Amino acid sequence: MPHINLKNDLPGIRSAMAYSPKTAAPMGVLAEILLRSNKGLAPAERELIGMYVSYLNDCFYCHHSHGEIACIYLDGDRELVEQVRKDYNKAPIPDKLKSLLAIAAKVQQGGKFVTAEDVERARENGATDMDIHDAVLIAAAFCMFNRYVDGLATTAPTDMSSYPLRAKQVAENGYGSHIYTARQPA
């Protein structure tokens, strides 16, 4: 049961965002830019980073939600998503993404855990400055999203068939910035 009366029956972060639409607006815009940009990292890579950080933060709702969205971008390859979740170093993904996941895992622990060596390794594997920036900020943003979801004890569906359905909506329509950017904070 949620810690406060969120006044709706939505799951996970959707419940908290519906309770507080003013703060939801910029959070939706941030998710849209960070996770659906096609510049540099692909949306599938962005979602895998978000999924992995959510998994490290033990956020059930977020790591399943974003795992399913990644799965759609990967043409349904749920096995690959599972491999990244459990041991990305052995997953058949590019070394660049592996080194960005390593940076994301350091950010999950705390910003200062990221070392010059981590960044140098990512660069050697082909990451640009913007790729590194985006990996750091995606990881940092999920440290916010995950804490928002679990800090309020929002409910996560246990019916796992709901996650692919919601993922399809997000993959098709995005994180709602088309609504949110039209609003101004009061």
Added chain:
Amino acid sequence: MPHINLKNDLPGIRSAMAYSPKTAAPMGVLAEILLRSNKGLAPAERELIGMYVSYLNDCFYCHHSHGEIACIYLDGDRELVEQVRKDYNKAPIPDKLKSLLAIAAKVQQGGKFVTAEDVERARENGATDMDIHDAVLIAAAFCMFNRYVDGLATTAPTDMSSYPLRAKQVAENGYGSHIYTARQPA
């Protein structure tokens, strides 16, 4: 030295935000709403929560920046800010704020650390559902801001006289949402 070439000489989060204005826009709006709203928690209380979480995350730039902004709202009472930073339980602040700082400290560790007892105690001390929501989200947001700042190894001024000067600008003009909300993400 920053991990990537941020292409500017600004300190802390301002450097990262200038490097990536598209993501800076919603982050600025979120900070503006969370930290400067007068509904429920006062701006001074909001800044103290942000300062304290930044201190727990060992983010030098953020805890000094937001400590100085809190100080302005507290009519220059830097001693009180220091007491909250070091041992808020002994600081001369209301029990409501103490119990919200306790929740924020749990969120800093991870969302699931917040217990029903923590929330019940805040309620007994007069916190509303929205106060509890805001404390959780402010703490969660600083877990993002702090990781963004330190995950990129942005520079923090060691000249401590710069923090009150910048704090005065923020207290007077806000976090820049008046600029940011006019922009749409591309």
